[in-house]
Amino acid sequence: MWDALVIDPMTNALLFLYNILPGLAGNSFVVAIALFTILIRLITLPLNLRQQKSSMKMQEMQPQVQAIQKKYKDNPQKMQEEFKKIGYNPTESLTGCLPLLIQFPILIGLYRAIITLLGSTPQALFELTDRIYPFIDELVNVSEALPIPNKFLWLNLAQPDPFYVLPVLVFGTMFISQKLLTPSTKKEDGDKKKKKQDDNPMAGMTQSMQYTMPLMFGFFSLSFPSGLSIYFILSNVIGIGQGYLTRSSMAKEKAAQEAGEEIPKTTGIPAEAKVQPATSGADGRSSYKQPAKKKTSKRKRRSAKR
Amino acid sequence: MPVKWPVIILLFTVAFILSACGTSVANSNWPGMTAGENGVVYVAFGPGIVAVDLNEEKQLWVYRPQESNNSLQFYAAPSVDRGQLVFGDYGASGGFISASVTVSVYALEELLSQNPVLAWSQSQIAQDRIIAQPLQLEDRVIVGTADNFVVALANQDGRPIWNDPFEAGHSIWGHPIEDDGVIFVPSLDKNVYALDAETGEEIWQSNVGGSVSDKLVMNGDLIYAGSFDKQVHALDKATGASRWTALAQAAVWGAPAYADGVVYFVDLDGNAFAVGAETGELRWERPVAEYVVAATVVDDGVVYVAAAGDPDIAPAERQGTLIALSADTGEELWQKQMPSPLFTTPVIVEDSIVVAMQNETGPLTLEIIDLSDPDRSWTFVPQVEDES
Structure with missing residues (x-):
């Protein structure tokens, strides 16, 4: 089932792309991997955007969430009500993981598809001929197209990079990509930072993911085929661009929101009605101020003006 | 336990699963066999090389490098x-x-x-x-x-x-x-x-327009190459210029064979051909089997084809077939069903033909068939646990 649902479609898609694309440095398989990466990123784009936005939003809400949790630890019902008021949905953090979970079958499938397509042994090449769909066989002259050239620059695409350039690039690009997903924080001294992480497990988790994920994937790339490392790098580069755009769009939204908050000041809306940002006390702990309704109706504004 | 540890453990578990994927595809193959002198065959079967004396019907030795720790593969x-x-x-x-x-x-x-x-x-x-x-x-x-x-x-x-x-x-x-x-x-x-x-x-x-995955064959001033472009090419030995090509119906994976002025070859779909060695003109063609990747063997007026069997049957359940054809006419002389697909090129050892089989889970098995009477055959399963 795994083969039929994931590996075979990917193998055939890559083979088709390989045959319709021009070569780059004598190897159009790398171009096929690049195009395939873009296609995968496009397919998962809505989920990725949602995850990025949700992740940033959740982290920004953490101080408020913690304060509510602390305040209403003995009253779960009230806690849920307060969560609702600030627009926090605990299940959203779980659905935010969905793109990450979707990535794993893609990674496993692509790993197997690259190895299968590069047919590095007679048996692997023979098994590949069994996997090709009849219509792809008709579109592509398979017997002349196979086996796919395995060399690209200094790399054997079916083997790990012997000079460790790709693992370093995988680590670097993934680190930047993860960094863009994490809201920027002011520099804090070690104790304060640790204390904050203890108080805010999600921030700690994000912090550790920021280093663990790139290290882990860089580590994989030491033993993975170069073709897969190229996929990781391209995917990360696209992720960096996507992360940058999401970040700037959220910054703009935030600026617009803050600018919008200036209006009530001048219109005489009571201070209690304003959205209260979370604040940090002298001890570094977050404290929570009950937020008011975020939106003021037009009718209310009009009456305030009067 | 801090929350970040479960995440790290989860990620490394996934890493472990990921790293396990695909290794069976990457590093396996079918056995490689060679006939030596004195009725001895040498077979690379995965973890080592085994030498079998067919005259004495005994295994001489199994060689595995001492440092290999069973991780090395030989095919x-x-x-x-x-x-x-x-x-x-x-x-x-x-x-x-x-x-x-x-x-x-x-x-x-x-x-x-x-x-x-x-x-x-x-x-x-x-x-x-x-x-x-x-x-x-x-x-x-x-x-x-x-x-x-x-x-x-x-x-x-x-x-x-x-x-x-x-x-x-x-x-x-x-x-x-x-x-x-x-x-x-x-x-x-x-x-x-x-x-x-x-x-x-x-x-x-x-x-030659397609990959050449098996050995070349030489006769006089010509070299013959079976190619994935569904042809056998005859090249001039001195210059590499193409002298003729013979068309098959599918990729030619296994090497052709030469005997007495004729080149014999079988394509991946199991169609056997005989063409003149000098000009490439067709002598006969015949569909004989399904899925043939082994090289064609010709000996004493008989062409032997080792077939991997019906591709629609799962590899573990697939049976191979050894087929003997008349070199003159292509007429089938006999065929013998084998318990596993035949991918390895058979070898002729004195008056016998030897086929090697090894499916995904089973042991290496040699089938030795008497050429004078194909009904007389015996099976030898090397004891691969023995280490030299």
């Missing part, structure tokens, strides 16, 4: 000449955090004893598997590698002889051949190369 057919057996392995990873792969070529001597002696091994010539059967010449061994190189090693000590190895555009899976100081090498890059045996310099290259 390339060994080459045996002048009392020396040369073969390569599929490589060992340099370790969990290393990208390097160590691939070695070995030379064994005292082959008919209980304990063969390792004359030399060479681990500096390749980064990818040895799939091709090496070629032994008087003072050197020619080795084609899956990382596209052709190297010459001294048969005394295994040191490289050429200043630089020859590099093709893709892997070398087929056994090179030699004539009058020139080596002819097939490659998956769709070329056949002629190299100077002394220096490794290219003399000519000839594009």
Whole structure:
């Protein structure tokens, strides 16, 4: 089932792309991997955007969430009500993981598809001929197209990079990509930072993911085929661009929101009605101020003006 | 426990699962078999090389490098000449955090004893598997590698002889051949190369339109190459120019065979052909089997075809077939069902034909069939647990 649902479609898609694309440095398989990466990123784009936005939003809400949790630890019902008021949905953090979970079958499938397509042994090449769909066989002259050239620059695409350039690039690009997903924080001294992480497990988790994920994937790339490392790098580069755009769009939204908050000041809306940002006390702990309704109706504004 | 630890453990568990994927595809193959003198066959069967004396019906030895720790794989057919057996392995990873792969070529001597002696091994010539059967010449061994190189090693000590190895555009899976100081090498890059045996310099290259995955065959001034472009090509030995091509119905994976002015070959779909060796004119053609990747064997007026069987049946349940055809007419003389698919090229040993089988889970099995009476056959299952 795994083969039929994931590996075979990917193998055939890559083979088709390989045959319709021009070569780059004598190897159009790398171009096929690049195009395939873009296609995968496009397919998962809505989920990725949602995850990025949700992740940033959740982290920004953490101080408020913690304060509510602390305040209403003995009253779960009230806690849920307060969560609702600030627009926090605990299940959203779980659905935010969905793109990450979707990535794993893609990674496993692509790993197997690259190895299968590069047919590095007679048996692997023979098994590949069994996997090709009849219509792809008709579109592509398979017997002349196979086996796919395995060399690209200094790399054997079916083997790990012997000079460790790709693992370093995988680590670097993934680190930047993860960094863009994490809201920027002011520099804090070690104790304060640790204390904050203890108080805010999600921030700690994000912090550790920021280093663990790139290290882990860089580590994989030491033993993975170069073709897969190229996929990781391209995917990360696209992720960096996507992360940058999401970040700037959220910054703009935030600026617009803050600018919008200036209006009530001048219109005489009571201070209690304003959205209260979370604040940090002298001890570094977050404290929570009950937020008011975020939106003021037009009718209310009009009456305030009067 | 802090929340971040479960995440790290989860990620490393996923990493472990990921790293386990695909290894069965990457590093396995079907056995490689060679016939030696005195009725002995040598088979590369995965974890080692086994020598079986068919006359005595006994296993002579199993060779596994001491340092291999069962991680090394051997599938390339060994080459045996002048009392020396040369073969390569599929490589060992340099370790969990290393990208390097160590691939070695070995030379064994005292082959008919209980304990063969390792004359030399060479681990500096390749980064990818040895799939091709090496070629032994008087003072050197020619080795084609899956990382596209052709190297010459001294048969005394295994040191490289050429200043630089020859590099093709893709892997070398087929056994090179030699004539009058020139080596002819097939490659998956769709070329056949002629190299100077002394220096490794290219003399000519000839594009045959498709990959050549098995050995070349030579007769007179012609070289025959079965190609993935659904043709067999006859090339001029001196220049590499195409003299004729014979069309098949599917890719020609296994090497053709030559006998008495005729070239015999079978395509991947199991269609057998006989064409004139000088002109390529068709003598006969016949569908005989399904899925043939083994080279065609011809002996004493009989063409032998080893078939892998019905592709719609799962490999573990698939049966192979050995088919004997009249070399003159293509008429089927007999056929024998085998319990596993036949991918390995059969070898003729005195009055018998030997086929090697090894499915995904089963042991290596040799079937020895009496050529004078195909109903008389016996099976030998080497005891591969024995280590030298």
